[in-house]
Amino acid sequence: MKFVIQRDYLVRSVQDVMKAISSRTTIPILTGIKITATEQGITLTGSDSDISIESFIPIEEEDKVIVEILEPGSIVLPARFFGEIVKKLPKETVEIEIQNQFLTIIRSGKAEFNLNGLDAEEYPRLPQIKEENVFKIPTDLLKTLIRQTVFAVSTSETRPILTGVNWKVENNELICIATDSHRLALRKAKIETESEASYNVVIPGKSLNELSKILDDTTELVDIVITENQILFKTKHLLFFSRLLEGNYPETSRLIPADSKTDVIVNAKEFFQAIDRASLLAREGRNNVVKLTTLQDGVIEISSNSPEIGKVIEEIQSESITGEELKISFSAKYMMEALKALEGTEIKISFTGAMRPFLIRPINDESMLQLILPVRTY
Amino acid sequence: MKFVIQRDYLVRSVQDVMKAISSRTTIPILTGIKITATEQGITLTGSDSDISIESFIPIEEEDKVIVEILEPGSIVLPARFFGEIVKKLPKETVEIEIQNQFLTIIRSGKAEFNLNGLDAEEYPRLPQIKEENVFKIPTDLLKTLIRQTVFAVSTSETRPILTGVNWKVENNELICIATDSHRLALRKAKIETESEASYNVVIPGKSLNELSKILDDTTELVDIVITENQILFKTKHLLFFSRLLEGNYPETSRLIPADSKTDVIVNAKEFFQAIDRASLLAREGRNNVVKLTTLQDGVIEISSNSPEIGKVIEEIQSESITGEELKISFSAKYMMEALKALEGTEIKISFTGAMRPFLIRPINDESMLQLILPVRTY
Incomplete structure (x- = not known):
């Protein structure tokens, strides 16, 4: 195997396949990156046997030559070293050559690395997936x-x-x-x-x-193929198994309540920041629990109490509160993560009493919801 | 104690004095920030008994009102909580008030925190330093x-x-x-x-x-005062003990050799990068050692070898090599740290044989030097 390659393409591809490689694997060859040179280009493969990633670098793209294949072949090189080496090479191009057995030479400018590789034949085969029923x-x-x-x-x-x-x-x-x-x-x-x-x-x-x-x-489309025990995500130059x-x-x-007893519409950002402040003290107590209470005139109160440190109480003006009065306690962490996940500036929270799961949704968007179980504190 | 303060000034000062506060202190009151309000402004103090930092916020600066003192006084508040709270408060101003005993109220907009404080009288006194012989x-x-x-x-x-x-x-x-x-x-x-x-x-x-x-x-001047067992650094609003x-x-x-047997002048950046690459493999071996060899025509060779992984060899064109031929081994980490510390694009390395400490200096600058002891490998 011998080829010359544009370093930045190699660096990018190595970074991608490294995502699949774990240093804690019990299968030694999986600490390596498999490199295969064919007439079409270079394929890099990394795997931890749960995830496998294959990145392809074509010999040219948009009339620009990226790889020059001098001799096809394949090798497995230690991923961590190979990754750090290519990142730090001095020149724009890199030459990679198997010298004898699995000893591999990496040259760039006047820097020359010799790395002990492993036999690519020993590298596990990737799952074979028939590309039927792609979505x-x-x-x-x-x-x-x-x-x-x-x-x-x-x-x-x-x-x-x-x-x-x-x-x-x-x-x-x-x-x-x-x-x-x-x-x-x-x-x-x-x-x-x-x-x-x-x-x-x-x-x-x-x-x-x-x-x-x-x-x-x-906005490019990702092809997704599902088989009995594997899923494959496919982009232009990447296979992710x-x-x-x-x-x-x-x-x-059946967990998701269909009706509600109290509905609150509130600005997502203001609500998030109030929960965030209340959680500063709640974190010290058990479970990071904050309390929400509906007051008059659309005001909701957020509070938390950590007897050793102190307490916090805060009022937020909501857009509207409809239905029954409510006192409810819940995890500040879960609420903040749910709010971060949702898009939209205004959210609707639908409660069905202090002991039942409640729903958080952006208003006017049925495509997403977050559900949280309250914490019993009374 | 009661005052109203611009939040961003408070945040900045809290961050400064937090640098002195350790969560692992054995003296409970030192986990707190001491806050003192006088007619002149607010003083914050943090200390781990080795380092003490005092930050002063004047009531006004450049005709802008920063603090409004309603009642002088002082308190010690739990540093970690206080720091996080002031960072996350909703409004531009913060009101801080001791309510009864040491219970302290922090108000901003509709958010209100109650924090249990400690008696400021219990807080250790800062060193008393007479400001003589300032430089x-x-x-x-x-x-x-x-x-x-x-x-x-x-x-x-x-x-x-x-x-x-x-x-x-x-x-x-x-x-x-x-x-x-x-x-x-x-x-x-x-x-x-x-x-x-x-x-x-x-x-x-x-x-x-x-x-x-x-x-x-x-470029503002820092005042420095040295006493028998303390040093004080003083800027406009900050005391650092x-x-x-x-x-x-x-x-x-006497460790610093006065003469040399081999002098190399080389571009600092190129040299650093070559050492950095060589150290990728050297790190795995013992001590992260790389080898430098002088060759003909001003070429120096940097190499390292890690039998399990592989080896690296690289040539650098130096500006000049004068004196005896040399092979020497040293820690790549020490060399890289020394090169990072020095300024200047060209450096001079002065060797006195493979077993003696060597000097690294920017050319034409006598104000700084780095010295490294070589590693015995032959």
Whole structure:
């Protein structure tokens, strides 16, 4: 294998595939990046066996030569060193050559690195996925879907299925749901597809977080293919594979109350900042709990109390309060994360009493909701 | 005590005095910020008993009212909470009032915090320093002096005196020296003074680091007062006290070789980058050691070898090599830190054989030098 490549393309691709590589893997070859040179270009692969990422660098793009292939071949190089080396090389171009056995020379200007590689034949094969029943989502929308749901997954392994995000595809609609059993995030979006296939799968939260980091903020479409135990996200030069979680995701639709007893419409930013201040003291107490009380004339009071340190009380003028009076306590952390996930300047909070889950939604937008279980304090 | 204050002035002052406050102190009252309101303004104090910082906010500045004093007094408030609260308050002004005993109300807009304070009478007194024999240094120069020396102090407590920077004042000149016994940093500067007093003290490295973070990059003069066991840095609205380290600092002048056998003049940036690359692999081996070899025609070779991973070899064209041929090994970390500390695009490295300390200096600048002990590898 021997090729000369534009360094910035290599750096970018290495950074992408590194997202899949874990230094704590028990499979030594997975600490490496697989590099394959063909007549078409260079393919880099990284994997931790849950996530696999393949990045392709074509020999030319828009009439600009990026790679010159002098001899096809492949090798696995230690990812951490290779990544740091290419970042720090002195010149715009890099030459990479397997010298004998797996010893690989990396040259740039007057700097020359010799790295001990591993046999690419030993590198695990990526999942083979037949590209049937593809559906498509714009990249920026996909990132938004992830951002608005993935934070609500469980971090505890006691119910592993809750560490993933439930994706349901039906009737040209994708529904993403995440819950850790104390709160729930839901987001719907239209998808582009030519098939009638429906799916109900659970994608590890970690995979979605890594995917989101790699994707640019463009409107280009991402192809998504779901198989029995894998999901593939495909962009122009990138393949992102994740395994799916096994097991049945709980049915969450019955958790979402259909009616409400108290509805509050409030400016999202003012409300967020008041919760944020109240949580300064609440954090010290148990559970980071703040209290919300409806007062007269559309005023809501946010308060929290930490006997050792002190207390905080604050009034916010809401747009409107309709229905019953209410005193309710909830986690400031969950509320702040829910508010961050929602878009829109005004939100509607729908309560069904102090002991029942409540809903937070942007007004006039049915595509997303956040649900939080209150905390019993009375 | 009761006053109303512009929030941004308060935030800035709190951030400054927080630099002295440690959450790990064994003296509970030192986890607090002391606030004193007088007719002249507000004084905030933070201390970990090694470092004490006092920040003053005058009632007005440049005809702008900053503080309105309604009732003088003083209180100690929990630093961490107070700091976070003032940062997140909703309005431009803040009202602070002691209600009864030490319970303190902080009001801004419709947000009201009650914080349990402590008796300001219990707060330790700051050192009393007579302002005799003041000398003066511009703020930006002081920050440079610190940056160019403090990184070289020892982090080990086996010789506590080496965790400080040695400051010698004599003949209107300040000499700052730091060493961890493997390398040494020295910087000289002219000072402004009206006294003939000379000093030889050792300032804890940690104090200088914190001082440097607080100081702005201005050319305004800092007043410096040295006493037997304290040093005071004084700017317009800030007092920074540090205790001095006890004991005698080793005499370092005899460590600095007066003559050399090989002199190399090289571009600092190119040299730094080559060392940085070589250290990528050296870091894995013992001690992060790289090797420098002089070749023909002014070429120097930088190399390092980590048998498991691979090796790197690189050539740099120097401006000139004069004197004997040389092979020498040294810590890449020490060399990179020394190069970062020095200013100037071209540096001169003066070697006295492979086993002797060597000097790194900017060409045509006698005010600073870095010294490194080589590593025995042959």
